[in-house]
Amino acid sequence: MDKRPLILVTNDDGIFAPGIRVLAEEMRAFGDVLVVAPDKPQSAMGHAITIHHFLRLHPVDLMEGVRAFGCSGTPVDCVKLAVYHIIQGRPALLVSGINHGSNISINVLYSGTMSAAVEGAMEGIPSIGFSLMDHSIEASFTHTRSVVRSITGNVLRHGLTRGTCLNVNIPAEIAAPLQGIRVCRQAWGFWEDDFETRKDPAGKEYHWLKGRFKDMDQGEDTDVWATNNGYVSVVPVQFDMTAHHEIAALNTWDHAG
């Protein structure tokens, strides 16, 4: 009998979030599952790692037949601890999520879920981040299961090109069925932020970040368009951030003096 592949599961909503439970359940059909996830919510932590403090790992009884640890650090810390401390080797696959909320467009940079997948890619592990575009705590994940199975099966069959991972966003469950899966590029957009300033009981100001995502992209090949039109978006993501097309122009600059 073949040895079953080892699958690492993480997220940024924390090890007790409903989404990671769905993901771990689905992964049991594909291999042996190890869960290493933050012990508290770590949304919007991006690619942060913990260098000024130590890390703790706590065994967690998550579900039958799954080895699971809560970690005091960020999602990227979880990947590092899994690879270099717990496994001391590379798993066959890393899956992150299922995130409670959207990670389309530039949110790939803020997202702890996606940063864990990017860290996996840096380590040479085929990695996928899954997000459900619904923040509600009672959000239904039922329709996400077949998507997770289809994309995971494809990644295990075809592999991913070195240096890349996948950013998968699944529309919220609505009356209409999903239209299918579309491979997309990351849409151009930005956060139009706003701060709500309040005063504490001592009269000192403090500020809450609030923002609205602004889609600036008219393309029909983007993750924003796809998810707005009922499709699951799959964006191949790379960690080479070089704007290669700018190198020639910058070489014309005069740096004398």
Added chain:
Amino acid sequence: MDKRPLILVTNDDGIFAPGIRVLAEEMRAFGDVLVVAPDKPQSAMGHAITIHHFLRLHPVDLMEGVRAFGCSGTPVDCVKLAVYHIIQGRPALLVSGINHGSNISINVLYSGTMSAAVEGAMEGIPSIGFSLMDHSIEASFTHTRSVVRSITGNVLRHGLTRGTCLNVNIPAEIAAPLQGIRVCRQAWGFWEDDFETRKDPAGKEYHWLKGRFKDMDQGEDTDVWATNNGYVSVVPVQFDMTAHHEIAALNTWDHAG
């Protein structure tokens, strides 16, 4: 007389680090300077933002003629507070650093210094991250000043293409003079991590992250090669993380069932 451009200065080592003082001093020749920087070290915070807690801003008396605020959040929070709360508009330029330590290769993703510059690019602000490849607290910044002036002057003259910023790494001051400035791509590398496990007085384990950066790239057009050979590296960085070259291959996958 022309209105002087407004220049936003931030970093990730904190508002009292020597590197940000050098940067703010040099910027006074180019325009009116506003400093908004973390009130404590925020290295390796990547693109993290603060969404589960409020933010504080404290006026700081940093230097003559410069308006300065310490912020309780991350480098990216500082950019958002500057743009959407303090200025309520876009500065002409954002400069981040001078970081105490290298941000070459994939460190662009972990770096708070560079994430602040990337956030600037997202906001449509010409943005530059500067790093000195010397962690020492007594590191000399003398040789960085002419580099900062040259690159800043070029960015103000030529602008930067929308969606891009610059990652500038300056070798530590050594006997030999700098060889010049080279436009580069981000080198391929990864962190070979290691955890040092200790026991606390109660006998419970904790783990310190330790790592060694492994350069996996033989190219002579990379930031690793340039800085190893005495050059200042300038990498144009984009926040579109799409691996565009992978889209065609992913479209051949079968998602039936």
